[in-house]
Amino acid sequence: MSHDFPTLLLVMAAAAFFCRAAGFTLMRLVPVSARIEAALRATPLAVMSGIAALAVQSGGLAEGVALAAVVGLTVLIGSDVAAALLGVVLVALLRWAGL
Amino acid sequence: MAAAPFTLAGFRRGLRDGLPLGLSIFAYGLGFGLVAAQAGFGIARAVTTSAAIYSGSAQLAAVNLLQSGQATLWALFATILVVNARYILFGAALQPWLWQAGPLRAYGSLLLLGDANWMQTMRAIRAGEEDRAYLAGTGTPMLAGWLSGTALGAGTVGLLPRPEVMGLDLMLAAFAAAMAAAMVRARADLVPIAAGAGAALAVAPSLGPGAAIIGAGLAGGAVAALMHRNAA
Numbered sequence: 001m002s003h004d005f006p007t008l009l010l011v012m013a014a015a016a017f018f019c020r021a022a023g024f025t026l027m028r029l030v031p032v033s034a035r036i037e038a039a040l041r042a043t044p045l046a047v048m049s050g051i052a053a054l055a056v057q058s059g060g061l062a063e064g065v066a067l068a069a070v071v072g073l074t075v076l077i078g079s080d081v082a083a084a085l086l087g088v089v090l091v092a093l094l095r096w097a098g099l
Numbered sequence: 100m101a102a103a104p105f106t107l108a109g110f111r112r113g114l115r116d117g118l119p120l121g122l123s124i125f126a127y128g129l130g131f132g133l134v135a136a137q138a139g140f141g142i143a144r145a146v147t148t149s150a151a152i153y154s155g156s157a158q159l160a161a162v163n164l165l166q167s168g169q170a171t172l173w174a175l176f177a178t179i180l181v182v183n184a185r186y187i188l189f190g191a192a193l194q195p196w197l198w199q200a201g202p203l204r205a206y207g208s209l210l211l212l213g214d215a216n217w218m219q220t221m222r223a224i225r226a227g228e229e230d231r232a233y234l235a236g237t238g239t240p241m242l243a244g245w246l247s248g249t250a251l252g253a254g255t256v257g258l259l260p261r262p263e264v265m266g267l268d269l270m271l272a273a274f275a276a277a278m279a280a281a282m283v284r285a286r287a288d289l290v291p292i293a294a295g296a297g298a299a300l301a302v303a304p305s306l307g308p309g310a311a312i313i314g315a316g317l318a319g320g321a322v323a324a325l326m327h328r329n330a331a
Contacts, residue, residue: 003172005144007172009147009148009151011175011176012151012161012175013151013152014176015157015177015180016154016157016179018180019187019190020186020189020190020209021206022186023186023189023191023192024191024193024194024197024198025190027194028194032194032195034327035324035327037195039320039321039323039324040191040192040194040195040320041192041225041323042290042322042323043188043221043291043317044225044278045279045291045292045295045319046294046295046298046316046318046319047218047275047315048276048278048292049275049279049291049292049293049295049296049299049319050295050296050298050299050311050312050319051214051272051275051299052272052275052276053297054299054303054308054311058308059269066266066273067272067273070273070276070280071276071277071280073277074276074281075280080274080278080280080281081119081274081277083280084123084273084274084277085119087269087273087276088266088269088270090266091266091269092266
């Protein structure tokens with residue numbers, strides 16, 4: 001590696017900030033119609049289910065059972081934080097049990 | 100246009116809602132610290148990398164590249180751009196709400212944007228959150244957790260059990276599943292959920308998880324846009 005660490009750090013920070021700022025900046029040029037707003041509002045749900053689906057795909061039965069339990073627990077106890085933490089405990093137990 | 104509220108009260112609300120996210124990010128930070136230490140980064144370099152990039156997946160990719168000895172500055176820039184491209188979508192989704200805070204506050208808040216607090220903030224917006232300081236509030240415990248986790252992981256490499264043993268690698272997915280379950284209000288909300296999961300599973304095997312998340316967001320947005328036209 002021919003560059004010193006501060007230079008590398010600067011380049012990495014610039015790339016990371018570019019990603020954080022680019023979508024925001026571009027959207028300032030786009031008039032936000034009701035339909036675009038509906039699309040933007042739907043993206044979090046789609047990203048959340050995408051993240052969960054990928055975890056099951058790359059994991060397996062233990063991850064699938066734990067995330068299904070998280071969804072059930074969220075509806076049941078009404079606290080998403082508690083449900084998520086219980087899901088993490090459950091997957092640790094399932095892995096320990098060899099699932 | 101009148102500036103939107105950006106108050107200490109909103110920041111505190113975000114801080115409170117961000118605390119559990121900070122705990123989960125702490126666990127991810129541990130993981131990155133371990134990897135960075137194994138790649139020959141000391142604590143200081145690991146922590147400054149975490150502060151500069153503030154994204155686990157991009158940092159792991161960058162450390163991999165630096166370790167290979169093939170890292171040109173352009174390759175490094177491009178790698179982070181590709182891995183973090185989902186943030187372009189996240190920023191776009193926040194824009195109609197966040198820009199009303201004014202450019203300085205908006206771009207400052209975007210420095211604290213992560214996966215988990217983006218989901219949390221989008222959820223709060225949907226529930227009627229008006230205070231634009233909420234985003235920075237949720238991001239603050241996350242950044243603290245990320246940096247302290249990195250330091251501890253890099254400093255205690257070899258002493259701690261691996262995060263997977265404790266199930267901590269599933270933390271983001273667990274929060275994602277829980278937040279989605281809590282956000283569903285109507286049957287129509289299940290459509291972007293199905294589209295997102297389907298797109299992620301279809302894209303991941305060939306293009307990797309970063310592209311899969313972008314695919315999920317775009318697919319969910321597209322079906323919502325189509326449904327909106329039908330409803331109008």
